[in-house]
Amino acid sequence: MRADNRAxxxxxxxKAAYELLQTKGYRGTSMLSIAKLAKASNETLYRWYGDKNGLFKTMVESNARTTKEALATAIMDGTDPIAALRHVAPILLSMLLGQEAIALNRAAAADESGELGRAIAAGGRDSVFPLIETLMLRGVESRSLAAPSxxxxxxxxxxxxxxDLQIRRVNRTLPLLSDADVVARASTAVGAFRKLCAG
Incomplete structure (x- = not known):
């Protein structure tokens, strides 16, 4: 199968997995039900993803890809940490508050096994946080950021x-933010962070 066809x-x-996740929860969503809704073979799903945990981990990684690419580029280019944060913050916030991330987190909150929560951590925070940390390290080492580590x-x-924005989105007390609201929140956060860590 060609790469573009596979993608x-x-x-x-x-998309089928997200639909089922929202109606049946993580426990009630099976590889077979996803395959049927997506009009794919069950064998294909197992061959591509290994198991349900692998599929959902891949979904989390897909959701975080743009954020990770932006961070990796800033690290590779040697971009000033504050300038990099101005660019990355709205991307990261949009991803964390978007429908996909919220659907995953709502399902994880109801999954008593903790399996989905571990997949979200592995594909999301555990892969994004080290990149943010690497970006910060440059500022700490150059003393452009005043922080203990x-x-x-x-x-x-x-x-x-x-x-608490993501928690409020998960428990349905905060609607989806507009692009303008995301940009404003990101700008305020970066400004506050710059003042907090002024070297």
């Missing part, structure tokens, strides 16, 4: 950016 089929499979600086930034 298209994977997008259809992931790169890890602390990354924690501070994420707290300022996200706060």
């Amino acid at each position: 298209e089929r994977q997008a259809e499979i992931e 790169a890890s602390a600086a990354a924690d501070w930034f994420l707290s300022l950016l996200i706060g």
Whole structure:
């Protein structure tokens, strides 16, 4: 199968998985039900993803891909940490508050096994946080950021950016933010972080 055809089929499979996740929850969503809704073979799903956990981990990774690419580019280019955060913050916030991430987190909250939560952590925070930390390390080492460690600086930034917004989205007390609201929140968070860590 050509790469573009496979990517298209994977997008259809992931769309079906999100639909079932929202109606049946993680436990009630099976590889077979996803295959049927996506009009794919069960064998294809197992061959491509290994198992249900592998499929959902891939979905989390797909959702975080743009954020990780933006961070990796900033690290590789040697971009100033604050300038990089101005670019990355709205991308990261949009991803974390978007429908896909919220659907995954709602299902994880109801999954008593913790399996989906572990998949979300592995494909999301555990792969994004080290990139933010690496970006912060440059600022800490050059003393352009005053923080006890790169890890602390990354924690501070994420707290300022996200706060309780994702929890409020998950428990349905906050609607989807507009693009303008995301940009404004990101700008405020980066400004506050710059003042907090002024070297």
